[in-house]
Structure formats: C-alpha cells, structure tokens
Amino acid sequence: MKLTGAEIFIECLKAEKVDTIFGYPGGAVLFLYDELYKAQDDVHHILARHEQGAIHAAEGYAKSTDKPGVAIVTSGPGATNAVTGIADAYLDSVPLVVFTGQVPRSLIGNDAFQEVDIVGITRPCVKHNYLVTKVEDLASTIKKAFYLATSGRPGPVLVDIPKDLTTDKTEFVYPYEVNIRSYNPTVKGHPKQIKNAVDLILESKKPMIYSGGGVILSHASNDLVEFTQLLGYPITNTLMGLGAYPASDKQYLGMLGMHGTYEANLAMHGSDLVIAIGARFDDRVTGNIEKFCPDAKIIHIDIDPASISKNVVVDVPIVGEVRNILPQLIKELKHRGEKSDQKALAQWWKQIAEWQAEDCLGYIQGDDVIKAQYVVQKFWELTKGDAYVASDVGQHQMWAAQFYRFDKPNRWINSGGLGTMGFGLPAAMGVQVAHPDATVGCITGDGSIQMCIQELTTCKQYDLPLKILNLNNSFLGMVRQWQEFFYDKRYAMVDMTVQPDFVKLAEAYGHVGMRIEKPADVEGAIKEALAMKDRLVFMDFVTQKESNVYPMIPASAGQNEMILV
Amino acid sequence: MRHTLSILMENESGALSRVAGLFSARGYNIESLNVAVTEDPTLSRLTLVTHANEQVVEQIMKQLNKLIDVVKVVDIAGNSHIERGLMLVKIKASTIDSCISIKQITDIFRGRIIDVNELIYTIQVTGGMDKLRAFIGTLQQEHTILEVVRSGAVGIMRGKHTL
Numbered sequence A: 001m002k003l004t005g006a007e008i009f010i011e012c013l014k015a016e017k018v019d020t021i022f023g024y025p026g027g028a029v030l031f032l033y034d035e036l037y038k039a040q041d042d043v044h045h046i047l048a049r050h051e052q053g054a055i056h057a058a059e060g061y062a063k064s065t066d067k068p069g070v071a072i073v074t075s076g077p078g079a080t081n082a083v084t085g086i087a088d089a090y091l092d093s094v095p096l097v098v099f100t101g102q103v104p105r106s107l108i109g110n111d112a113f114q115e116v117d118i119v120g121i122t123r124p125c126v127k128h129n130y131l132v133t134k135v136e137d138l139a140s141t142i143k144k145a146f147y148l149a150t151s152g153r154p155g156p157v158l159v160d161i162p163k164d165l166t167t168d169k170t171e172f173v174y175p176y177e178v179n180i181r182s183y184n185p186t187v188k189g190h191p192k193q194i195k196n197a198v199d200l201i202l203e204s205k206k207p208m209i210y211s212g213g214g215v216i217l218s219h220a221s222n223d224l225v226e227f228t229q230l231l232g233y234p235i236t237n238t239l240m241g242l243g244a245y246p247a248s249d250k251q252y253l254g255m256l257g258m259h260g261t262y263e264a265n266l267a268m269h270g271s272d273l274v275i276a277i278g279a280r281f282d283d284r285v286t287g288n289i290e291k292f293c294p295d296a297k298i299i300h301i302d303i304d305p306a307s308i309s310k311n312v313v314v315d316v317p318i319v320g321e322v323r324n325i326l327p328q329l330i331k332e333l334k335h336r337g338e339k340s341d342q343k344a345l346a347q348w349w350k351q352i353a354e355w356q357a358e359d360c361l362g363y364i365q366g367d368d369v370i371k372a373q374y375v376v377q378k379f380w381e382l383t384k385g386d387a388y389v390a391s392d393v394g395q396h397q398m399w400a401a402q403f404y405r406f407d408k409p410n411r412w413i414n415s416g417g418l419g420t421m422g423f424g425l426p427a428a429m430g431v432q433v434a435h436p437d438a439t440v441g442c443i444t445g446d447g448s449i450q451m452c453i454q455e456l457t458t459c460k461q462y463d464l465p466l467k468i469l470n471l472n473n474s475f476l477g478m479v480r481q482w483q484e485f486f487y488d489k490r491y492a493m494v495d496m497t498v499q500p501d502f503v504k505l506a507e508a509y510g511h512v513g514m515r516i517e518k519p520a521d522v523e524g525a526i527k528e529a530l531a532m533k534d535r536l537v538f539m540d541f542v543t544q545k546e547s548n549v550y551p552m553i554p555a556s557a558g559q560n561e562m563i564l565v
Numbered sequence B: 001m002r003h004t005l006s007i008l009m010e011n012e013s014g015a016l017s018r019v020a021g022l023f024s025a026r027g028y029n030i031e032s033l034n035v036a037v038t039e040d041p042t043l044s045r046l047t048l049v050t051h052a053n054e055q056v057v058e059q060i061m062k063q064l065n066k067l068i069d070v071v072k073v074v075d076i077a078g079n080s081h082i083e084r085g086l087m088l089v090k091i092k093a094s095t096i097d098s099c100i101s102i103k104q105i106t107d108i109f110r111g112r113i114i115d116v117n118e119l120i121y122t123i124q125v126t127g128g129m130d131k132l133r134a135f136i137g138t139l140q141q142e143h144t145i146l147e148v149v150r151s152g153a154v155g156i157m158r159g160k161h162t163l
C-alpha cells in the first residue's frame, strides 16, 4: 500500500519500537504532528516547553535506559533551539535520533520563512545527519539513523524532512537490515592485543583501573565488576562513568580528575599500569598532559579508534565493545591462571590507604549555614543510594558526583562533555518519563535551574514528580570559585542575589515549593519531599555562599598537585 | 612532513563539506584538495595534501575514517606513488623573440600551447608539484604571467596497490 511521508514516519517509529517522543510542533512538521495525533496510542508525545528541553529530556531518557532518545522539532528556530542539546549528546555519546522539519524542497536555499541549513549547522556536532530529498528514501534513512545512533560509539543523528515530502506517497517497506559500506564498527578485541594486555596486567606492581562512560554505554558494568574483583586492583570512575563500578565497594577509590579524590588522582599518578576502559583521557581528567601518569604503561579499551592515542600515547590499544573485551580479558586471565605480584599489590594498597586517610572530602556541617555537601549526602542516605539523579553544571554537579555514591549504572545523568547549564531539569524529566515509579532527583544551582525553568510546566502536564534540590548559594558558584582562586576575588558578574522566590515560582507552576535555611531542617525537608510520591517538590536550600569544591587540580597542574582545602 | 591522503567517499552532497569541515574544526591544514567522481558513479575520490607530524596525521586519518561518508583513507605518501597536477598559464608575448622563448620553455617542460590569441598564449603543463613550480619560476624570469590556474595534486600508488 502507498503511504504518505508522514504516515511512513510513524510506521518507522513503530518499527523501531519508539514509544516516547519529545518535541515541539511548528509549521514545517504539521503533517508529521497530524499523524502523531492519530498514533497517540502507540507513540506517546511529550510536549516540552522549549526545544532545548525536548532534546535534553530525550537525552535523560536515553541515558537512563538502553533505548535511544527520540525528538522532533520544527524548522528554523525550532531546529536552532535544539542545537545545544544535540551538541551535548554528541560530546557525551548519547544515542539520539532528532527529526527536524524543513521548508518545502522548492524553497530550500531561498531564505524562505523559517529556513535554516540545519544539516550544515549541526554537521560538526552530530554522528551523522541527513536531508531527505525524496519520499522513497525516507524509511531507509530513518532506519540508518537509528542504526548509526545506537551502534558503535553512539551519538546523535539528525534527519531533516522537507514539509512537502511528508505528503508525497510511496510504497512502504521497512528495511529491517541495514548495510552502510563505510561503517563497520569493530566489536571484538583483537586476540593479540588481549594477550599483550594480559602480559602487562600480570607484570604490574602498582596497577590502576580507570573506567568511564563507555562502560555504561556498552552495558558492561557487570563485566567491569567481575574483571576488577578478579584482579583485586584499585579502580576509579570518571564523571561520566559513575555507577559503572559500585561506589560502596572497597576497591573503589572515588572519582578522578579536576575534582576527583586525592587517592584516585595520586593512585593514577603513582601507578605503573593504567587500564583505561571506555574512557577518553579528557583534559578534566588528565590535568597537565605533560605530567600525566609519568611511570605508567597504558592499556586503552575503546570502541572509537580515534579516541586512542589522541591525547595520551598508549602501549596496548584494544578497539571494540567493552562488553566483549572485558570477558575476553577475563577468559585469558583465567586461562593463564597466574596473578600479578601479590606482595607488591598489597604494598600498593597500603600506600593507597595512606592517601585515603587524608579524608579529602571531609567537611564540617555546623549549626548555622547549610553546606551543599550535607544536602547531597542526606539525599543519598534517605534515598538509600538508589535514586536516579540528574544534575546541572557547576559546583553542585561536582558535589553531587562526590557525595551521591552510585552503586548502579545509568543512575547518574549529567552533562559531562559540553557542561550545559540547563541540562538538569529537562534531563530529569526524561528519566522520570522512562521510569514513572522511580525516585528521580535533580540536583541543581540557582544559576542553572533558571536556564530551562519552563520545563516545570511540562512536569505538571505529565505528572512527573521530580524532587528538585536547588543548592542556592546566590552565586554562579563555580565561576566564582575560579575568580576567587585565580582572579584575586574579583567576582565579575557572578552575583545571583537577585532571583525569583523559588517557592512561589514552584507553586505558580502548580508544584510544591520549600525553602530550607537551617542545617537542622535539611533531613526533615527531604523526608517530607520524598513522602510526596506524586508531587514535584522544589526544595530551595539556602547554602553557604562562598563555599568551594575540593579537592581541586588547577588547570595546567599535574594530578599530584591538588589543592586539598 | 607532507602527506598525500587518498580518500574514497560517497558521491553525495555534503560529503565534501564534512571532510573540509573536519579539517577546519580540528585545526588541521590543507595544502591542496582535489575531488571528482570515479568510474563508479556512487563514489568520489579525493586527494588531499597536508603537512603534519606522524601523530597528527594518524589522528586525521582516524577522524576521516569516522565520517560515515568516508569509505576508505590511505596516506599514499607512505608508499611508492605518483602525483600529478594540471596547470594552465596565460602569458603575453611582447616580441617575436619572446614567442620563441615561450615555445622553447614550454617544450622543455613538455607542456603544450593550447591557445594563442593576439600574442596571448595559454599553456597547459602537467606533472609533479616541483615541476609545476619550476615551470612558473622559469617563465617568470623572462615573461609577465597574466594568470595561473592549477589543480591540486591527484595521486595514485604504483604497481598492484590500489585503494
């Protein structure tokens, strides 16, 4: 039977088992929306209140599940509003398929009303993108988009659909198989490299496992736990990798990097072997690259060959899916039946214990002012470490990463690569859509929350009972911290004392608002909020104004040159 | 070091800008770039000359390979290979003597005079980049060049090696 482009679009979504799509309508996507209207039983559309919100929500949905996020926006301003979210997904390798409407083909290139070259604009921040030029190509293009977004190193794929194409008709056949001749991601580790890696593992005396977001994307947490526990080596997770290894386990040294723990960073610096797993040696992790892990050999496991030896030259690269390579390594280790020098390892753990004794994350919660760390810690305790937590960007994000100790993957939802303020609320929204019965927290700051605050309405419309913890320091805190350290306390334009009454604001949106000013009230407020299972609760915590995130590795310093307090 | 990258890519709109965009976005340099369709109408072949150290060129090749439209990338400078460019030069002869000189120089470089129009000569020369440079240098010693247009290098590996 012949279907219109718009009907084909819906059929493709169904074929890809898409049950949720985040979006915002407009002229160029009217026919697509008309079909979405008819297909509401199959594909649930969530109307965000800004296209950036729609994309972040789709990211939250994808990051907390094993499914891609799907979004639809109109041409022109709808598409440009989506760009921040798309770039965010690109830097964090989030599987996303974004549909944009485009002006009719006859008008493309004419500066038509609401025309932008969104394929051109997004080219450097997508895994791939397509402008569909004839209806016959629509189904196969959508199939390719889903395949590319979710395979290999995941990422956002954009499909730009001209309006007139959505009414053209053609025979519909969904291509369940795809073949892209130029695209064949390596999935298994090369056997020779597996052997070489095991050689290094067995020779090491001061080993360190450094694992990142790739483990979560590859659904390989269980393999990581087995591998790490088989070896008995210390492990650190990156900001993107939190939860891939249970934070409550004794082999876990905490997060590494600029605001990582003393023990994780010093163990990296002092190690003789770094086993990097699904991590990409980002500059926020390595600090000054010249001073990075001076004595270590490096094994690097990654799906993306371009990540290997990009920032740091490695000794044994293994390209492939983490979920395949870790079992390969485990098998080879068991087959050899050998262990590395256990005496040296015990010595290494003794050294690490000394670093741990520094208690680098210690803080004192007095009676007067609320410490942000304390709020996160209480939230962690009261949710038994089992909530989904989305965060925004700034000091609160680092405190959330340090003090909410994740034991499971896909629970920590944050914007690591792009560092997008405004990410938290819509991302949390997407998580709650995917997990209606779960506790979903959003740890945010008074700056960030105002960047996508309009999504409070979306939460009302779809009954999304988020628990928002606004760590309100009346500053753009992270920027202020840098100004305190590196610009002689010249606090240039970071004062946020002029701000809305967040309690009233939450109420105006139809939610519950709370303002918490005393340390003694923190626990009670969180309990009360958690008890309101079906309400969104906005907790505005008035926290210490000039508090800093410690430890800190200043830019251009080495991992061993941390500022502790 | 100079590298000559031979790139086979989908003959689709946008593919070229993905390659060019990658070079500008990541701060790699392009000395010359040449692209045209191959015997297979679905594929284009691009020859790109760049200067970079080994580590950078390795990263360039990996990034190129990551582009979905790129089917294959080889640095043919690593193999025995042939490079050719095409150049058209327009030059004005002022006297009969200079006509003779232009003809002689052209012959030495195995070029061809392909158009003459009121003492304006258009010469076609093909060859390696050194030869093309040398041709211009020699002409300039005696004559005034009006216009030069040249292609970037195209390259191919010698012997049985193909892309």
Ligand SMILES: Cc1ncc(C[n+]2csc(CCOP(=O)(O)OP(=O)(O)O)c2C)c(N)n1
Binding pocket: A392, A393, A394, A395, A396, A397, A419, A420, A421, A422, A444, A445, A446, A447, A448, A449, A471, A473, A475, A476, A477, A478, A479
């Ligand atoms: C969209 C965007 N604009 C600017 C920045 C730069 N920036 C990074 S952190 C920060 C301050 C964030 O303030 P707030 O949300 O109040 O959190 P705090 O650091 O106080 O916890 C700013 C402005 C950014 N990351 N994203």
